[in-house]
Amino acid sequence: MKGKLYNLSQIKLFLGDDQQQLGNMINIFLNETPLMLKAMNDNFSNKNYDEVRFYAHKLKSSIDLFQINGLQLDIRKLEALAQEQKDIPTIGRYVSDITGTLENVMQEISKET
Amino acid sequence: MNKPYLYCGKTNMMESLRVFIVEDNKLYGDMLRYHLALNPDNKVLLFATGKECIDNLYQNPDFISLDYSLPGMLGLEVLKKIKEFNPEIPVVMVSGQEDITTAVSLLKEGAYDYFVKDEDTKDRIWNTLKKIRENLQLKQEIDELKNEIGKKYEFENVIRGNSRVIHQLFKLIEKATQTNIAVSLIGETGTGKDLVAKAIHYNSSRKSYPFVAINVNAIPNELIESEFFGYEKGAFTGANSQKIGKFELANKGSIFLDEIAEMDKNMQSKLLRVIQEKELTRVGGNATIKFDARIIVATNKDLAEEVRKGNFREDLYYRLLGLSIVLPPLRYRGNDILILARYFLDDFCNENKLEKKSISPKAKEKLMNHAYPGNVRELKAIIELAAVMSNNKVIEADNISFTKTNLLTDMLNNEDTLSGYTKKILKHYLEKFDNNVMKVASKLDIGKSTIYRMIKENEL
Numbered sequence: 137m138k139g140k141l142y143n144l145s146q147i148k149l150f151l152g153d154d155q156q157q158l159g160n161m162i163n164i165f166l167n168e169t170p171l172m173l174k175a176m177n178d179n180f181s182n183k184n185y186d187e188v189r190f191y192a193h194k195l196k197s198s199i200d201l202f203q204i205n206g207l208q209l210d211i212r213k214l215e216a217l218a219q220e221q222k223d224i225p226t227i228g229r230y231v232s233d234i235t236g237t238l239e240n241v242m243q244e245i246s247k248e249t
Numbered sequence: 250m251n252k253p254y255l256y257c258g259k260t261n262m263m264e265s266l267r268v269f270i271v272e273d274n275k276l277y278g279d280m281l282r283y284h285l286a287l288n289p290d291n292k293v294l295l296f297a298t299g300k301e302c303i304d305n306l307y308q309n310p311d312f313i314s315l316d317y318s319l320p321g322m323l324g325l326e327v328l329k330k331i332k333e334f335n336p337e338i339p340v341v342m343v344s345g346q347e348d349i350t351t352a353v354s355l356l357k358e359g360a361y362d363y364f365v366k367d368e369d370t371k372d373r374i375w376n377t378l379k380k381i382r383e384n385l386q387l388k389q390e391i392d393e394l395k396n397e398i399g400k401k402y403e404f405e406n407v408i409r410g411n412s413r414v415i416h417q418l419f420k421l422i423e424k425a426t427q428t429n430i431a432v433s434l435i436g437e438t439g440t441g442k443d444l445v446a447k448a449i450h451y452n453s454s455r456k457s458y459p460f461v462a463i464n465v466n467a468i469p470n471e472l473i474e475s476e477f478f479g480y481e482k483g484a485f486t487g488a489n490s491q492k493i494g495k496f497e498l499a500n501k502g503s504i505f506l507d508e509i510a511e512m513d514k515n516m517q518s519k520l521l522r523v524i525q526e527k528e529l530t531r532v533g534g535n536a537t538i539k540f541d542a543r544i545i546v547a548t549n550k551d552l553a554e555e556v557r558k559g560n561f562r563e564d565l566y567y568r569l570l571g572l573s574i575v576l577p578p579l580r581y582r583g584n585d586i587l588i589l590a591r592y593f594l595d596d597f598c599n600e601n602k603l604e605k606k607s608i609s610p611k612a613k614e615k616l617m618n619h620a621y622p623g624n625v626r627e628l629k630a631i632i633e634l635a636a637v638m639s640n641n642k643v644i645e646a647d648n649i650s651f652t653k654t655n656l657l658t659d660m661l662n663n664e665d666t667l668s669g670y671t672k673k674i675l676k677h678y679l680e681k682f683d684n685n686v687m688k689v690a691s692k693l694d695i696g697k698s699t700i701y702r703m704i705k706e707n708e709l
Binding site: 146147149150151154157160161164165168190193194196197198200201 | 273274275276277279280281283284318320345346366367368371
């Protein structure tokens with residue numbers, strides 16, 4: 137069986153045993169992440185790479201908190217590439233991959249609540 | 250505008266720290282807010298944009314955790330605006346930006362610290378808040394002590410009395426507090442020149458900065474320059490380390506030079522240069538150090554006379570004269586003698602846990618008839634001794650004893666010509682009777698016209 141895409145240990149360091157607060161945090165993640173992903177994808181479509189960088193930067197905090205291992209490096213690469221505004225195809229690939237993985241994470245994580 | 254999220258345990262305003270978190274990643278902001286609010290003494294507000302933070306600065310936060318990458322306005326811009334509002338607010342920049350140049354530029358702009366978002370961020374912020382709380386407590390204690398000192402040096406607490414001369418003195422002291430003008434205090438020994446100097450300082454805009462007092466007469470001539478301006482290591486034998494001088498210590502505050510007339514002429518020229526240039530050099534050093542302190546000087550001598558005699562530099566005299574305040578001798582303060590006697594008596598009895606005592610009419614008369622060459626200081630000593638000597642609740646005339654020295658002996662000790670003595674006597678009586686020529690003529694048993702002639706001749 138495949139392992140989980142995320143790890144809650146970092147968040148639990150913040151929250152201790154407060155299950156209710158953990159539920160609140162997961163809900164925030166589930167509510168906020170789709171908005172950030174949509175904004176990032178829309179800005180990529182509009183070739184607004186500064187904004188792509190901005191949303192990648194924002195997503196980075198959430199990805200780090202939920203320790204989404206497959207994405208911690210990718211999101212940093214995306215942020216750097218978007219800042220430099222070069223290698224647009226790779227930027228596009230990262231946007232697409234990160235979106236897909238986060239959608240999977242959200243599906244998985246929603247079962248925690 | 251979104252309403253900020255508020256989390257706090259108890260709201261003891263004396264102890265709670267108002268913490269702003271500015272973070273547009275709601276997840277991260279909420280986590281941080283939750284963590285910091287675990288301490289019930291933290292009152293935590295979360296804002297999603299820099300603008301919201303700036304709009305709420307009126308709430309006077311004690312600490313701000315500021316995300317570098319914010320929508321609309323970058324953290325650096327928000328930091329600048331916070332610093333414009335109040336440069337004292339500690340702002341910690343929290344960012345996913347692992348870039349050292351960003352960190353350096355933010356620290357240069359006045360950020361308290363810079364943390365990269367990682368697993369240790371919350372602990373770093375927690376510890377920073379702990380330090381800030383400790384600093385604020387220390388600052389609060391210092392402010393309380395400063396307030397106490399301020400109260401201690403309110404005019405009415407420094408100089409007690411109700412005479413006309415004292416009311417005039419209050420007006421002059423008040424004028425002195427309103428500007429940075431140099432002040433020269435002239436008065437006999439024991440008239441409270443040092444207390445007036447402190448009252449001027451602690452009631453002026455410089456009160457948060459040091460008040461440094463130096464008795465010029467108490468420092469040997471060979472040491473005075475290094476005491477005033479400090480010295481560098483190795484400047485002379487025995488200078489094993491650098492020493493900051495009194496003038497540097499008084500920076501932004503006030504420096505009080507008591508018994509200024511006793512200053513050596515060589516030192517007078519050095520002091521003049523420092524006052525003119527507003528900078529000094531430590532003994533043995535080369536660097537010039539900016540100097541900004543209000544100068545208050547005091548003397549019991551007639552400085553103008555010292556200038557005439559060639560003992561005091563004229564140029565320095567005019568530099569230091571500024572607002573000249575003459576502190577009246579106690580013998581010219583009429584009923585203030587009894588007001589002060591009452592105050593000293595109550596204070597002494599209270600301090601020594603003695604029953605409250607009163608002063609008999611004869612004792613009052615005796616007190617009023619004394620000349621007090623030692624002024625208020627002498628009166629205090631007389632009253633304290635009387636309180637010890639009295640066997641009941643009343644101070645009697647017998648309990649009051651004066652020292653042998655008196656004005657006449659003092660005057661005779663300062664050898665003078667007959668016309669000099671005459672001038673002094675006339676001046677004394679004119680001051681004592683508030684320039685009432687009739688009274689002076691009657692007391693000296695001479696005619697009014699003689700008095701007028703003497704006034705004219707002696708330019709009184």
